[in-house]
Amino acid sequence: MFRFPKIDLSKFDLPPHGSAGTDRLSERMVRFQRTQEAAFAKWAQTYGRPGDPSGPAAGGDTILDMEAPGAPGGAWTAPRPGQGRAAQPEFDPSALMRGLREGRPASRGRSPVPVPPGARFEERAFTGTAGSRRYKVYVPSGYAGRALPLVVMLHGCTQDPDDFAAGTQMNALAEEQTFLVAYPAQAQSAHMQRCWNWYAAGDQAREGGEPELIAGIARAVIAEFSADPTRVYAAGLSAGGAAAAILAATYPDLFAAVGIHSGLACGAARDLPSALAAMKGQAGPTRTNPRAVPTIVFHGDGDRTVHPANGDQVLAQAGAAPGLTETVTRDTSPGGIAYTRTVRSDASGRPVQEHWLLHGAGHAWSGGSPAGSYTEPRGPDASRAMLRFFLSHTLEPRAGA
Template sequence: MPGSFTNEGGTRAYRLYIPGGKHAQALPLVVMLHGCGQDSDGFAAATRMNVPAEREKFFVLYPEQAAQANPSRCWHWYKGEDQVRGRGEPSIIAGMTREILSMHGIDAARVYVAGHSAGAAMAMVMGVNYPDLFAAIGVHSGLPYGVAHDLASAFAAMQQGPGAGLFQRESVIPPVLNMPRAVPAIVFHGDRDTTVHPGNGDQVLAQWAAVHSGEPRPLQLTTNRSRVPMGYAYTRAAYHDASGQALLEQWMVHGAGHGWSGGNPEVWYTEPRGPDASEEMVRFFRQHAQGEP
């Protein structure tokens, strides 16, 4: 279903996937932020997120960056005015999400945001600034929060790894008082990514682990290595709390480049031979809801 949302930050179009059948209870929502060179329809096709949405019954919102705002349709994750709550593109994405919640009776405790590349970097922005809205986030081929402040520092971080741009300005998670809860996160990255250096995936994890350092006990790490049949090997690292729940996961896909792991082979910006990132993100999201201990 097509639509658009407008606030003081601007206007953005979107596509909303509504699962079929009658819904006896409020359903979850996954917000999917596309990368540069994509639009909402293309991202839906690339990730095939609508497949688990139909099977497990959740809504999927695909905000679309306007070509007028950025000719390459990149979200402005690297601009200062688009890195804070209540301003610019974060306010549009959050406002659009809240409007969908109201219009369709979404379960407000089960709202999630994920993205690829520039969309993944914007998902980090949303997780930092709206932990009251999003129960968990998915970051695929993305970058840490605050790693850049303009286009030049963005390209430096993307091409040379986080060390190139991370310390060009203060790059820290805002004070704990601005984050009433540490948002669980699942991170995917290909170790052959030449567009966004794989070191950024490590830095995303390190940055988010720092947020979770306030847990009563240190997170416990477990790792395992496996392979997709006829596909890529991958290493999964999971960081568990005292109850055994994974608050952070990192999937490093060995041999993969800058594409959505396990995505549609007929669409650009996918790595079909990797583990299915959409399915794994849905699994991870299913374990987390607002208000859980």
């Protein structure tokens, strides 16, 4: 259980011990200490204690837990049966209170995301008919007003834009290859664990839910930075990956391609019980998207949080023109993760579907940096592979448009 740190009176310039002034000050400090602990206990009773599975937060909203790596550079993995929640970073009550006051999650002591000279990583807020969300946007130093591609990155549960940027290293790729990156932030008021509500029926439709908010953020970035509207892409991890699959189903006129890492298909669940079943590989029937959107999937076959069968279902839902050529290759990443890569290409040789099945990998971003949470540094570089796949596609107008 978390307790506020005891106040060390030796750090204060006080009268000699035993004087009436010191006794009164000590009494006031003890009362203050108890007041702070009582206030935090009341808050925790309502919202759940950090790292405490018995709190209401754990019982109310599903969290996709992970175990922290046991050594530097190791992988975040799903908990084994019978084990508790993932180890949490040191909890900073002052950061929590700042986050509550400012309406955004505490950073849990992470270092700031590095920004090279001339680049920007700035926070924005978007408000539309479906509500409002904060987001961050990375503008590379090479930006000079020309129409750049835009990649929308959707974090997983318990993450935030800074954490996801640090783990995926997408900003570094944006700096290297000159494109924009937007990171929508799920509000804690929308989900206690900051998961995108991929399993809620109201958030699987084009209008009125989270897809509309994310699409609105993408359009806001396009407008502000004159981005190329034919080269807009979305990628996400876990709940964020499921949200990216929903965007492909609901906004095929906005996103030219999507990347789903350890996620689920649109409509795989319609409520919390069916979400838990889908995560175990028992997803309900889903429909093929009315318009095929090029899709790349990464999934570990050792994922105990979201069953790898969901990756197959994402690709089945994505749809594709008949007559694709399928190529299967097997290899091992420099870090030692074996994988099978299945590519389905059109007549011109352009890949329209890719499936990277990572052998032995868990629920974590492949090739990510340990600077962020839920990463598997040993795996093939998912960020670079997704970007290569994305940039081979531009948005094609609807027939007759």
